[in-house]
Amino acid sequence: MTKHRNKSLLGSDGRISGFSIAENLGVTPLINAGGPNTRHSGWRPRPEAIRAMEAMSEVFVQIDELLIAAGERIAELTGNEAATITSGASGGLVVQAAAAMAKGDPERIAQLPVATGMPNELIIQRRHRFIYDHLYLAPGSRFVEVGTSEGCTLDQVEAAISANTAGIIHLESPFKSLGVVPLPDLVALAHDHGLPVLADCASMLPPRENLTKFTDQGADLVSFSGGKAVRGPQSTGFLVGNPEWIEYARLNNAPNPGVTRAQKVSKEEIAGLLAALEVFVDEDEEEETRNYRQQMMFVVDQIAEIPGLTAEVKHNYDHYIPHAVVAFTSDWRGPSYSEICARLKADPPRIYAAEDYREDSSCMWIDPLNLQAGEVEIVAEKLRHILVDASSGR
Numbered sequence: 001m002t003k004h005r006n007k008s009l010l011g012s013d014g015r016i017s018g019f020s021i022a023e024n025l026g027v028t029p030l031i032n033a034g035g036p037n038t039r040h041s042g043w044r045p046r047p048e049a050i051r052a053m054e055a056m057s058e059v060f061v062q063i064d065e066l067l068i069a070a071g072e073r074i075a076e077l078t079g080n081e082a083a084t085i086t087s088g089a090s091g092g093l094v095v096q097a098a099a100a101m102a103k104g105d106p107e108r109i110a111q112l113p114v115a116t117g118m119p120n121e122l123i124i125q126r127r128h129r130f131i132y133d134h135l136y137l138a139p140g141s142r143f144v145e146v147g148t149s150e151g152c153t154l155d156q157v158e159a160a161i162s163a164n165t166a167g168i169i170h171l172e173s174p175f176k177s178l179g180v181v182p183l184p185d186l187v188a189l190a191h192d193h194g195l196p197v198l199a200d201c202a203s204m205l206p207p208r209e210n211l212t213k214f215t216d217q218g219a220d221l222v223s224f225s226g227g228k229a230v231r232g233p234q235s236t237g238f239l240v241g242n243p244e245w246i247e248y249a250r251l252n253n254a255p256n257p258g259v260t261r262a263q264k265v266s267k268e269e270i271a272g273l274l275a276a277l278e279v280f281v282d283e284d285e286e287e288e289t290r291n292y293r294q295q296m297m298f299v300v301d302q303i304a305e306i307p308g309l310t311a312e313v314k315h316n317y318d319h320y321i322p323h324a325v326v327a328f329t330s331d332w333r334g335p336s337y338s339e340i341c342a343r344l345k346a347d348p349p350r351i352y353a354a355e356d357y358r359e360d361s362s363c364m365w366i367d368p369l370n371l372q373a374g375e376v377e378i379v380a381e382k383l384r385h386i387l388v389d390a391s392s393g394r
């Protein structure tokens, strides 16, 4: 019997694999040289996470009990006072906003996303507006924007606080660190007014020290992705923060009925995230960084001589692990970064590379996070080929 199961997903050798599934569906796999981007499948989950998910499918538990216990374990693993699990970091943003408005009040929780009769304004610095911030609006809140796209002062934030303010948003994300109010100052102001600081730090791991950095600076709820560098299930995330606000977050989150019900996390995903986090926090970050840097130096060496561009390894706030960053000089005669990335992805071996997402995009890069054995050579070769052709006007 077994041999007929999933027959439409098997390869010509009669076995199932990632390639056979994709091939049977007519989907061409790609090499992910652009980092943990959801459209490009995020991360390859750790084997430990997959094993824990499979094992967890064998038992039934009460989900609230599991979520509370798993939250305690995450707090312990990450060095925080409290934590809870969400559906991606995005799910964490919805929960943050709901918690800020309804806190632990059952009637208010049930009422959302209709936010009448409770404070529902979230203050956000204009420079912190970004593609995912609409999640904060999902449970019925609205933004009060302060400052300009260039920057913002503490006074401008303070002037926006009213009786209708529910919380203040803070974003940590590449290319977003300049011109904004420093987190500790924002926290001091918010707490003076009895308000929580809601932080989105989804992609700020590694470095692992960030697991406690933003909570140490006083943020009340901090959202991280479980499906990025942690390498848990793609759909998971977690909130760390102070116990009172984590409890509000939990009460506003699935499986409790309400606005966040659509973002439930299964027991398998909960177990998978725990298993992945346990491995993640134990990894030797220096060795990991050395290894990434070596791979990226290899890419840089293959393309550095091409006229009209610079290539260098960067590892800083905007580049969470060593990246091979390509920037065109004024002598560049070839097509744009987007066009180069499109050419990389067009034909097999299809390669996804990252592009600076700002409007005035100023570079593209290779991210080693998802590269598997033998892939960095393929990526460097194809990139070199395309850049040489492009630089000579082909």
Ligand SMILES: *Cc1c(COP(=O)(O)O)cnc(C)c1O
Residues within 6 Å of the ligand: 038, 087, 088, 089, 090, 091, 132, 172, 173, 200, 201, 202, 203, 224, 225, 226, 227, 236, 237
């Ligand atoms: C990746 C990211 C998210 C979304 O995280 P998911 O875990 O994919 O839901 C939200 N905010 C920022 C800043 C991110 O980088």
